[in-house]
Structures are given as C-alpha cells and as structure tokens.
C-alpha cells in the first residue's frame with residue numbers, strides 16, 4: 001500500500017477524482033488587470049511585473065486556439081496525457097464585460113472536451129453576473145474553479161503591497177462564488193514585506209474559516225522592474241531563503257484544515273526575471289523536501305488546526 005503524504009497534494013486529489021493523470025492547459029485570454037490600469041495603484045501590486053502572473057511558458061502573442069492546440073500537443077507528447085483542464089491564468093480573467101467573457105470561454109471550451117474550467121482572477125473582478133456566468137458551465141461531471149488572489153488577510157499588508165482590495169472584499173467575492181457551487185483556490189504569498197509568521201498564520205485562520213477547496217502558496221519572489229525590486233535595492237525588503245520558506249510552509253500547513261488541497265507550493269517566475277531568491281527549487285523538489293521534513297518532524301497537515309482539533 002502506498003504511504004500517505006503528510007499533506008493533501010493536488011496530484012492526489014486529481015488521481016482520486018479521475019483515476020489517471022490530468023494536466024492543465026494554461027492560456028492567456030488577453031485580459032488585463034484593473035489594478036494595473038490608470039487611476040488605480042501605480043503599476044499594480046508591488047511585486048507585479050509586466051508578466052502579470054503569466055507562467056513563463058505562455059505566449060500572449062498567440063491566439064487562444066493556437067495556445068490550446070500547442071499546449072495539448074506538447075503535453076500529449078511529453079506525458080502521454082489524454083485528460084486536460086482549461087486554465088485561464090494570466091492577469092485577471094474576469095476583467096471584461098460578461099458577454100465578452102462568455103465568448104472567450106465558450107470558444108476555448110469548444111476546442112477540446114476539457115474536464116474543468118479554471119479561471120484566475122481578483123475579488124474586485126467578480127460580481128453576481130460573472131459568478132452566474134461561471135456557474136452556468138458547471139455540470140455533474142464538469143467543475144468550475146476560480147483561483148482567487150488573496151495573498152494576505154491582513155489589511156495593513158494588502159495596503160502595503162498595493163493589492164487594491166481588503167480582506168472583507170475578498171470574503172464578499174468568495175461567498176458569491178461559493179454560493180453558486182464554484183470551487184475556489186485561494187492564493188497566499190508567504191514572506192510578504194512586514195509580515196511575521198503570526199500574520200501568515202492569521203491569514204490561514206481566515207482561510208480556514210472561509211474553507212476553500214484548495215490553496216496555492218508560494219514564497220515572495222522579487223522580480224526586476226517592480227516597485228518591490230526598488231525597495232530590495234535599497235535594502236528595505238528581502239525574499240525568504242529556501243530554508244525559511246520551508247519553515248513557513250510547515251507552520252502554515254500544520255495550521256491549515258486537512259481537507260484543503262495544496263494546489264501549488266511554488267510560482268513560475270522566469271529565472272532571468274528573478275532578483276531574489278536566487279537559490280531556487282524546482283516544483284517537484286520542493287514537494288519532496290517538504291515531505292521529508294514533515295515526516296522527520298512527525299507532523300502533518302492540520303495537526304495544529306484549531307478548526308479540526
């Protein structure tokens with residue numbers, strides 16, 4: 001019998017659900033972000049560069065059809081995969097009129113029998129008509145997920161990093177989506193400027209109370225050409241080292257409800273774009289290191305979660 005991991009990983013969830021390997025096909029739908037637009041915080045979140053959370057392998061120049069065709073061909077060739085999830089990843093993928101969103105989602109979904117629709121966005125890009133549209137795609141065998149950026153539940157930090165929303169606004173968008181059956185993955189960054197471990201654990205309490213289906217965690221990355229980079233050059237901020245990030249991760253996971261899926265533990269910053277941390281770990285390695293460390297300490301996800309103890 002296979003030994004259980006000390007945390008609830010995304011591959012475990014997908015394997016249980018589909019009985020085989022399933023892969024995301026990430027696309028850039030050509031959306032922008034309200035937080036980067038004129039009239040809002042200058043330049044958006046202080047850690048945002050022009051990639052806007054776009055994975056390094058995405059090519060904005062290509063039409064969605066081409067991105068999907070290439071993504072599927074590549075993933076099939078490399079992993080012999082057959083099941084795919086459609087993932088709108090870059091910027092804020094509900095930042096448009098509902099009729100335009102519908103056209104984009106419909107066109108992409110028509111290209112392949114995807115098993116899920118996943119849309120990354122911000123709380124201020126959700127309203128009831130957008131929640132309605134997203135929920136209209138749900139079927140008994142087809143889930144819709146929204147990856148909703150929170151990053152911290154501390155309003156002071158949200159202001160410090162120019163997120164352009166509060167924790168209360170996050171909760172309102174979350175409740176709207178959840179009440180329509182949309183599954184949610186909450187994004188949280190560990191090591192944000194001015195945050196202590198206690199602040200991060202307070203964000204975990206906030207998340208536990210909301211109870212999303214999944215979380216995505218990553219360490220603070222400082223990329224060139226950002227406001228954060230300017231602060232870094234002046235010695236005002238730094239990014240957690242690999243060792244410190246593992247410590248943060250263990251504490252956060254120990255406090256997180258055991259039924260919340262860990263959808264991701266790293267981010268896809270281009271190495272050439274990243275000023276810090278320089279010493280970095282590939283996705284697979286971080287899972288392996290985390291598992292080893294947690295087993296060594298005889299700890300597991302939810303061990304210190306007040307909601308379940």
Ligand code: SF4
Pocket residue numbers: 033034035036043044045047048049052053091092122149
């Ligand atoms: S929400 Fe995302 S795309 Fe928008 S400014 Fe922040 S990091 Fe950039």
